[in-house]
Amino acid sequence: MAAQQSQGIQTLLEAEKEAAKIVQQARQYRVQxxxxxxxxASKEIEAYKKAKEAEFKAFEASHAGTTSSAQASIDKExxxxxQSITASFNSNKDxxxxxxxxxxVLVKPELHRNLKKV
Structure with a gap:
């Protein structure tokens, strides 16, 4: 009976070791x-970032000419x-x-309005 119990304990220990191996493999699999x-995810993020950066560069390139032309028109205005203000100044300064x-120079001497006659 002792041998049978010993053999049963041995079987349980082997089963426990095998279960521990299976759990360890499952953990390694999960970590991997x-x-x-x-x-x-990192690769997808990099690809998305590159695509958005290329899109931004294209947008920036297409609108770069617009900025310089807008600046030129503002400078012209x-x-x-x-010139209009200078002309107005020159015509009205005299x-x-x-x-x-x-x-x-032309002073009209008058009594102050708060001064009352006594």
Whole structure:
């Protein structure tokens, strides 16, 4: 009976060792699958990043001419407005100086409106 119990214990120990091997293999398999999934995801991310960067470069190249032409038109408008302001200044400066001198030189002495007669 002792031999039979010993043999039963031995069988259980072997079964436990085999179960531990199966669990260890399952863990290794899971770890390997996780590594594969991460590397695959990394490759997909890089491919997506390259595609988006190429798309951005194409967009930037197609709109680069638009920026320079817009800058040129804004510079042209600025020059036109500056010329208009300069012309307005030159045509009205004599009139403004005359008005200022008239106000300063021609003084009409009057009593202040807050001053009351006693």
């Amino acid at each position: 699958k996780l590594k594969d999934a991460r590397s695959e 600025t020059d036109i407005k500056l 009139h403004v100086v005359k008005k200022l001198l008239d106000r300063v």
